[in-house]
Amino acid sequence: MVDKSQLKIPRPIPVDLTKLPLKLPKIEIDYSKCTVPFWCKKCLQVCPQVVFQVYCKQLVKLRESDPREPGVYQVIAVRRDKCNVCNKCIDVCPEDAITITY
Amino acid sequence: MCVYCDLWGDGMIWYLNPKNYPRHMYTLPKKDIAPKAAGGEADPAGYINAERSLVDALEKGPEEFEATLKLLRDGMDLMQGSVGGWMGQAVPLRDAEKMVEIASPKGLIACICRHHMLGREERTRPEMTCMGLGVGMLKWERWPERYKGGVYWVSTEEAKEWLRDLDKKGFMHSLMMFGPRFIGGICNCDYPVCDALAMRLDFGFNMLKGHHVAVVDYDLCNGCGICAQRCQFGALKMGVTQDKANIDQMRCFGCGLCETGCPRGAISLVERAKLPALQEVW
Numbered sequence: 001m002v003d004k005s006q007l008k009i010p011r012p013i014p015v016d017l018t019k020l021p022l023k024l025p026k027i028e029i030d031y032s033k034c035t036v037p038f039w040c041k042k043c044l045q046v047c048p049q050v051v052f053q054v055y056c057k058q059l060v061k062l063r064e065s066d067p068r069e070p071g072v073y074q075v076i077a078v079r080r081d082k083c084n085v086c087n088k089c090i091d092v093c094p095e096d097a098i099t100i101t102y
Numbered sequence: 103m104c105v106y107c108d109l110w111g112d113g114m115i116w117y118l119n120p121k122n123y124p125r126h127m128y129t130l131p132k133k134d135i136a137p138k139a140a141g142g143e144a145d146p147a148g149y150i151n152a153e154r155s156l157v158d159a160l161e162k163g164p165e166e167f168e169a170t171l172k173l174l175r176d177g178m179d180l181m182q183g184s185v186g187g188w189m190g191q192a193v194p195l196r197d198a199e200k201m202v203e204i205a206s207p208k209g210l211i212a213c214i215c216r217h218h219m220l221g222r223e224e225r226t227r228p229e230m231t232c233m234g235l236g237v238g239m240l241k242w243e244r245w246p247e248r249y250k251g252g253v254y255w256v257s258t259e260e261a262k263e264w265l266r267d268l269d270k271k272g273f274m275h276s277l278m279m280f281g282p283r284f285i286g287g288i289c290n291c292d293y294p295v296c297d298a299l300a301m302r303l304d305f306g307f308n309m310l311k312g313h314h315v316a317v318v319d320y321d322l323c324n325g326c327g328i329c330a331q332r333c334q335f336g337a338l339k340m341g342v343t344q345d346k347a348n349i350d351q352m353r354c355f356g357c358g359l360c361e362t363g364c365p366r367g368a369i370s371l372v373e374r375a376k377l378p379a380l381q382e383v384w
Contacts (some may be wrong), residue, residue, distance in 0.1 A: 020162075
């Protein structure tokens, strides 16, 4: 195994620490409305900043379930620091499940 | 000196050292191999939660952000903890071609980043943008539904042609590691859909810069601007005053996309180690 002290990789932090804490938009997704995100994936494809990510909640022996089955996949707003509140995802969502407050 | 070369290079560039490929990994006792492999077996929720905790820490304050970043970096560098994840390094096309000569077997697989960032399923061979190396790919063939589409085996020549095709489209090549030391595949990414690239450029961890930096020959450059469209890192722009390409070598990752895209051969890659101020810029 690798010794922890050996792996000193000098990578810079591109974030300006003096400007923290940042004010980020809050993106809430109503999971009672958004049930088949991997089948719909409209918000994933419309977002210019790639804020959303989708993953499978139910892995059975690492196998992903049917994307059409409700509640199996979940979409999360991960990169909220990138969101510019253009509200395109709200317009495109067929279930009106997304709310953004800033 | 590159950290990985220092540890595993044995005097050469570490990813051209056959000892760092999975074929060698399977000859080692189990205790010397990574505790848990990433790749198709990794739970994407772990990686997504790591990313989300970083963004949440941005809202809290500088101390919390630094603490979260340190925790994740340490976990990521050692491939331990709940994060799983992967490490990588940018490689130019010529080195990627050398890598597929060393590694065997090789198979085209679906990209996991595009799977959870865009919901894209790469089920057929022309769509696939990722290459897995080593006999671990046999599992992907055996259980295609488990590994999201399975694997298409390719020969060395086919692999090179596929790499050149993706390079022409403007994908940046990088290697990925499943566990410390062993090279598991060649990613072909672009910002911001590539998770590894986005995390490196926005938060500064995970992927290392390559062993080269690009330089422009001003006599040959005619200012067509093709290279500026291909740079993923904001390192290359068209210098308005001179009407020629201008490269910020401090930002350059050495991926070589500008070099392969240049129709006049005006851009070339030089070794990072030969430029004293860039030797420690990774």
